[in-house]
Amino acid sequence: MYARLRGIPESSIKDMVKNLLLLVGIEKYENKEVSGYSGGTKRKLSVAVALTGFPPVLVMDEPSCGLDPGARRQLWSVISGAQKAGAAVLLTSHSMEETAALCNSLAIMVNGRFKCIGGYVLNLNR
Numbered sequence: 001m002y003a004r005l006r007g008i009p010e011s012s013i014k015d016m017v018k019n020l021l022l023l024v025g026i027e028k029y030e031n032k033e034v035s036g037y038s039g040g041t042k043r044k045l046s047v048a049v050a051l052t053g054f055p056p057v058l059v060m061d062e063p064s065c066g067l068d069p070g071a072r073r074q075l076w077s078v079i080s081g082a083q084k085a086g087a088a089v090l091l092t093s094h095s096m097e098e099t100a101a102l103c104n105s106l107a108i109m110v111n112g113r114f115k116c117i118g119g120y121v122l123n124l125n126r
Contacts, residue, residue, distance in 0.1 A: 006053035020048040023078055025071070040067045047075060051082060058082060058089045064098055076101050 003013045021027040024044040029037060034045065043066055050058050063079065064072040079102055083089055093099050099106060108116040 002049050002052045006055070008053050016052070020051055023051070024048045025074055040071055043067060044071070044075065047078065051078075054082075054085070054087070056087055058087050060089065061092045062094065063091070064093075064095070072098075 003016060004010075008016060018027070018030075021030055024047050026041055026044050026048070029041060034042065037045065043063065047060070047063055050060060050063075058079075060079070064075050067075060076098070079089060079091075083102075089102065091099070091102060105118050106116075107114055107118070
């Protein structure tokens with residue numbers, strides 16, 4: 001469904017889906033209903049959906065939240081690979097470890113307001 005929404009040619013969908021499931025490590029769940037997936041597997045599926053069609057900009061909200069350390073590192077590798085392939089990644093995270101692993105620019109937001117962008121402290125007391 002997501003591939004069709006993103007305009008992927010019908011002839012390419014099956015192979016692309018197989019490759020994305022393999023990339024995020026959930027190929028063994030290919031023929032199972034999503035309602036039976038664990039939380040971590042659902043999280044990996046959401047990353048695969050975000051990568052569908054290999055968009056130039058990925059927006060991800062805490063992509064590794066709830067994953068065990070091994071799965072988290074694998075997912076970081078996938079996201080890093082997307083960056084190396086030229087995708088811009090906008091990532092929100094509470095994990096400083098995640099931001100250190102994935103980000104080349106950082107902004108800190110508190111209560112919906114930016115407090116620091118790229119090392120510059122902002123005076124936004126307006």
